[in-house]
Amino acid sequence: MDPCSTDFFTRDTLKVAQDLVGARLVRARSDAESFVGRVVETEVYTQDDPAFHGWNLYDAETGTLRKEGRGADLFSAPGLGYVYLCYGVHWLLNVVTEPEGTGGAVLIRAVEPLEGIEAMRARRGPDRRDVELTNGPGKLTEAFDVDDAFHQTELTGPPLYFEAGGLLDDETLTTSSRIGISKGIERPWRFFIEDHPFVSPATPSAQNS
């Protein structure tokens, strides 16, 4: 199975996010066992979205883009990593989508561990149950040893890449509003496998009060 190519990410962000559910996430390490997981949950962020980090950088009326700060990296070439420090504590892994100059990214929110499980547990804590290793965006980056070093690097081959997958016959792709945001909560831009045990336990923003 070949890694997902630049062309795979040079598409509508909503399509990329749906196609990544069921894909394999591979973190190859030269000196140790690789980490492999199956993506079970993603979220979409686009340039016309108030929850987007580069939200105020793009002026749709004039077509001008201000290239200031980290958010501008969301307009970079498709297939690059966008890794963001959330709440000063957790690294969150995104893949840049859409042609260069158009803003978009897919957040990887949860995976099912497939290979390297004991090494993930060593990183996450010895008492973790399997389901707790990677069922959240900050948890999976800790388990897979993903951090700022992957920001603006190609995610189309080792040491970090995706392999196209798909859903099993008895699995259903479903949607909800995104998690942990206060703006743009009406958009159903979270994609996940219904009733999958490794989907993150958090409540979608539109269901909060």
Place this chain on the structure above:
DNA sequence: ACGAGGATGCTCT
């Protein structure tokens, strides 16, 4: 089971 609160750093006003 579930809710409240703290940790912690970067970005923008």
Place this chain on the structure above:
DNA sequence: GAGCATCCTCGTG
């Protein structure tokens, strides 16, 4: 100074 694309621990029932 406020606001986060989160997670963990420690209270209560």
